[in-house]
Amino acid sequence: MKPITSKKLSLIAGLSYLIIFFSAIFANFFVIEGILKTSFEVIQENHFMVRLGIIAFLITAVFDIIVAWALFALFKSHYLSRLSTYFRIAHAVIMAVALFNLPQTLKSSNFEDVQQVVNNFNNLWLIGLFFFGFHLILLSCIIKQPKFIAIFLFLAGIMYITDTCAHFLMENYQNYSSIFLTLVAIPSIIGEMSFTFWLLRRGFNTK
Secondary structure, three states, X not given: OOOOOHHHXXXXXXXXXXXXXXXXXXXXXXXXHHHHHOOHHHHHHOHHHHHHHHHHHHHHHHHHHHHHHHHHHHOOOOOOHHHHHHHHHHHHHHXXXXXXXXXXXXXXXXXXXXXXXXXXXXXXXXHHHHHHHHHHHHHHHHHOOOHHHHHHHHHHHHHHHHHHHHHHHOOOHHHHHHHHHHHHHHHHHHHHHHXXXXXXXXXXXXO
């Protein structure tokens, strides 16, 4: 059996990253935020949206592991590759564990219970992002080039870690949550999207 080529690995990682982006955006901003902003009656009448969110998170976790495998195979010669992979897999596993909370929203008897379930999910999610932050920092050291992608991946990793720490250490975190969200989102979107397109370009390159 022929070993898989670096072009195919790049393509697998890039396409998997795209799937993660779309499924995570839907699950986070359309389902989780929707649960917190809508009424309890609407949640009870719209179980299907919650179930779709759960499936979207499962898809995200699965393709996170696929990306971890593809990146490890792609950069396995680097001494940090294995450690970086462990951190990403830890993130995926924690996210999968966090998902155990979401089906409880379908059984909750009042909105306070729903909020508590979502808060439990978000707390575990943040812990997973703490590990993901270390993965991005190590990944930035592994790829090195293009330089601007490595820099934004490094900054995104730092901000993921900082945001998680701030969430648990600051009693008034909610007063600054929008600031932290911006500080995380900007380097993360630029770094990870650029890295995704870089992988896809490598995968589709015919030369």
